[in-house]
Amino acid sequence: MKRIFKSSVSILLTLILAFSVVIIPSAETAEIVDGKCTCGEEPEIYVAALGSATLYLNAGAEDEKVIFRPETSAYIELIAKLIGPLFSLVLTKDYDAFADKLIPAVNGVFGALANDEEGNSTPEVTTKEELPTDPTHGLEGNYYFGYDFRADPLVTADKFNEYVNHVLELTGHDQVRLRASSMGGVVTMSYLYKYGTEKVKSVILQCCPIQGTAVAGDLFNGRIMITEDSVYRYAQTALPSLLDGVTAKFVLGLVDVVYKSGFLGSVLDMVQPILDNCAPRVFDELLVPVFKSNCGIWSFVPDEYYESAKEFMLGENPNAVLEARIDEYHYNVQSKAGEILNGVLDSGVPVMIVAGTAIQRTPLVPTWQNDSDGTVDTKYASVGGTIAELGTTLGENYVQAVDDGHNHISPDNRIDASTCVLPDNTWFVTPMLHSTTHDGHGELYRWFFDNDDTGVNVFSNPDYPQFLENDIAGQKLVPQK
Numbered sequence: 001m002k003r004i005f006k007s008s009v010s011i012l013l014t015l016i017l018a019f020s021v022v023i024i025p026s027a028e029t030a031e032i033v034d035g036k037c038t039c040g041e042e043p044e045i046y047v048a049a050l051g052s053a054t055l056y057l058n059a060g061a062e063d064e065k066v067i068f069r070p071e072t073s074a075y076i077e078l079i080a081k082l083i084g085p086l087f088s089l090v091l092t093k094d095y096d097a098f099a100d101k102l103i104p105a106v107n108g109v110f111g112a113l114a115n116d117e118e119g120n121s122t123p124e125v126t127t128k129e130e131l132p133t134d135p136t137h138g139l140e141g142n143y144y145f146g147y148d149f150r151a152d153p154l155v156t157a158d159k160f161n162e163y164v165n166h167v168l169e170l171t172g173h174d175q176v177r178l179r180a181s182s183m184g185g186v187v188t189m190s191y192l193y194k195y196g197t198e199k200v201k202s203v204i205l206q207c208c209p210i211q212g213t214a215v216a217g218d219l220f221n222g223r224i225m226i227t228e229d230s231v232y233r234y235a236q237t238a239l240p241s242l243l244d245g246v247t248a249k250f251v252l253g254l255v256d257v258v259y260k261s262g263f264l265g266s267v268l269d270m271v272q273p274i275l276d277n278c279a280p281r282v283f284d285e286l287l288v289p290v291f292k293s294n295c296g297i298w299s300f301v302p303d304e305y306y307e308s309a310k311e312f313m314l315g316e317n318p319n320a321v322l323e324a325r326i327d328e329y330h331y332n333v334q335s336k337a338g339e340i341l342n343g344v345l346d347s348g349v350p351v352m353i354v355a356g357t358a359i360q361r362t363p364l365v366p367t368w369q370n371d372s373d374g375t376v377d378t379k380y381a382s383v384g385g386t387i388a389e390l391g392t393t394l395g396e397n398y399v400q401a402v403d404d405g406h407n408h409i410s411p412d413n414r415i416d417a418s419t420c421v422l423p424d425n426t427w428f429v430t431p432m433l434h435s436t437t438h439d440g441h442g443e444l445y446r447w448f449f450d451n452d453d454t455g456v457n458v459f460s461n462p463d464y465p466q467f468l469e470n471d472i473a474g475q476k477l478v479p480q481k
């Protein structure tokens, strides 16, 4: 019996091995012929978001320190430093004394992020990003491009160009697929502006501040505002994407009590005078010096805020080199996003723009009613969509702004995509928290890349029309009804 069993196992093993010899090569048809890969799947590069590369102070030295993102211990230390001053503030109402403690404490955590006057990193702050060495590629695995978010996007585009060339060489392909998330879109747009589409098979731009984000516009104009409704709505709309179903329900219940009992209001009543009294000094002594030459953050400032932001942040005698480089991104990339993106499509490269909607934006600025994914306003990520304020519709009598022979108004009457620069290539996901994805997004992107030999758009597949609902629990994107 034992012997029979053994021999049948060995026959089975032999059979498996025999088949493997046949199956394995056909599953991995990646063969290099004359330096070119024959697998038929262009490698995908994920152009990651802000914070994609860790920033080190004095890398390699004994006192090496991570400065972005700061480690949890840095925040704990910061809170510990501020508890005493906060208590004193409650007792004395001496806001200046509080600012005297607050500003150096926060500066200790973020101060080293400041670039030099011309917008270059100081030599002590570096990343440890390296070029990839693994040639394995295909739609299931992808290459990851990380970068210093403070850098001039047009300089990062040069580094990205080297990265693209390296991946092409490594894999034996002539083109790459690009999937950009959030700030990755700024890098991708800069790359397309400088280097064109020759080496690009197709492009996905997910939740990208292609035309900026109002929170950067407001803050770079010195505007801060916090309201009870925005904080409450932020919890209501963002938490379901951040927590699992049961926890979210529990926390939302608590938030409801905190809001409806008026407790949130009383807390904010205490915060407001701190903002009113400390904000001017916090801007002057902290935010302006740390961020004024951060070219990356400048790329987030939308056009309608840009020139006044320069006055506020740079003053009367701006550094000419810094101004020239932020102007180049602003006026030649952000302001020409429509031209660049239409050029990409016209060159035969499929584009998918994905904009998130129906999440309360950062509850910190006057533009808190803009519909957004929580970080990027839907109108800026969709590059020109006409979007009703959060919680409202376009109105009963609304008529599509541009008649291009298609319907571009969302079933919930909140979005008119006809004003987008690429009305047929822009998808909206409701609700979608900034760059927060699940398998459903993965399937959408897979479908797009699988079909990027043909010009896919919002009319190509009834499963993926322009307006999608996000079934977060079911991890699916389904057509909005």
Ligand SMILES: [Zn+2]
Residues within 6 Å of the ligand: 030, 037, 038, 039, 040, 041, 042, 043, 137, 171, 173
């Ligand atoms: Zn290949």
